[in-house]
Amino acid sequence: MSSAVSRGTTPAGPPARQPRLTVLSGPSGVGKSTVVAHMRKVHPEVWLSVSATTRTPRPGEQHGVQYFFVDDEEFDKLIANGELLEWAEFAGNRYGTPRKAVLDRLEAGEPVLLEIDLQGARQVRESMPEAQLVFLAPPSWEELVRRLTGRGTEAPEVIERRLEAARVELAAEKEFDVTCVNTSVEDVSRELLALMLHRSGDKSTSG
Numbered sequence: 001m002s003s004a005v006s007r008g009t010t011p012a013g014p015p016a017r018q019p020r021l022t023v024l025s026g027p028s029g030v031g032k033s034t035v036v037a038h039m040r041k042v043h044p045e046v047w048l049s050v051s052a053t054t055r056t057p058r059p060g061e062q063h064g065v066q067y068f069f070v071d072d073e074e075f076d077k078l079i080a081n082g083e084l085l086e087w088a089e090f091a092g093n094r095y096g097t098p099r100k101a102v103l104d105r106l107e108a109g110e111p112v113l114l115e116i117d118l119q120g121a122r123q124v125r126e127s128m129p130e131a132q133l134v135f136l137a138p139p140s141w142e143e144l145v146r147r148l149t150g151r152g153t154e155a156p157e158v159i160e161r162r163l164e165a166a167r168v169e170l171a172a173e174k175e176f177d178v179t180c181v182n183t184s185v186e187d188v189s190r191e192l193l194a195l196m197l198h199r200s201g202d203k204s205t206s207g
């Protein structure tokens with residue numbers, strides 16, 4: 001079954017020769033990190049932006065790998081110095097994309113992937129309208145709750161906040177160019193890679 005739904009209006013074109021920026025968003029617990037980790041395992045050459053965050057690391061998370069873990073003061077400085085391409089507050093913490101690394105990669109001709117929240121995706125749409133916005137959707141609300149709870153990394157009140165945010169994020173799906181339903185991590189990773197390597201309007205519906 002195909003799980004990638006194109007919402008773009010641009011007619012199909014040839015595969016991109018210029019690099020492209022792809023943004024992956026979706027509610028907390030839908031499987032964004034899992035999909036990205038799988039894609040990078042199969043395709044280590046894919047470059048993923050590492051965000052800065054004020055959230056505390058989860059067990060096993062390392063500075064500079066999953067995130068640059070910074071305090072509020074450092075985050076304020078990043079904003080003040082214009083070092084963030086976009087940033088947002090999510091469930092009580094701040095997250096932002098370091099601008100220079102992204103622009104350097106695009107300049108070098110490499111496709112770039114950002115895994116960020118809805119507010120960040122909207123900022124990228126404004127500042128870089130050529131970016132491709134991909135929405136990762138859960139197979140159902142019940143499955144989303146199961147995944148978020150089953151991950152076991154958040155306290156119940158944090159899960160509640162994330163589920164509240166998830167309702168808002170799910171309602172914004174139509175703002176995205178493409179929706180991928182995360183039923184199978186392998187299928188979605190493949191779809192995402194195909195989307196990253198193709199020009200807007202030439203969207204894959206594999207899966």
Ligand SMILES: Nc1nc2c(ncn2[C@@H]2O[C@H](COP(=O)(O)OP(=O)(O)O)[C@@H](O)[C@H]2O)c(=O)[nH]1
Nearest residue numbers: 028029051087088090095096097115116117120
């Ligand atoms: N706007 C923005 N959102 C980000 C950034 N980095 C991560 N996020 C988003 O912040 C939210 C929370 O991330 P995290 O605390 O790692 O939780 P998880 O995604 O549920 O594992 C997710 O929606 C991420 O996509 C960023 O640089 N900018």
Ligand SMILES: Nc1ncnc2c1ncn2[C@@H]1O[C@H](COP(=O)(O)OP(=O)(O)O)[C@@H](O)[C@H]1O
Nearest residue numbers: 028029030031032033034147151182183184185
């Ligand atoms: N396709 C899938 N089927 C079943 N479980 C999944 C799938 N994708 C992710 N998960 C599980 O859902 C939970 C949340 O995934 P995660 O990648 O941390 O989500 P996100 O980064 O979107 O918050 C994890 O326990 C993960 O193993």
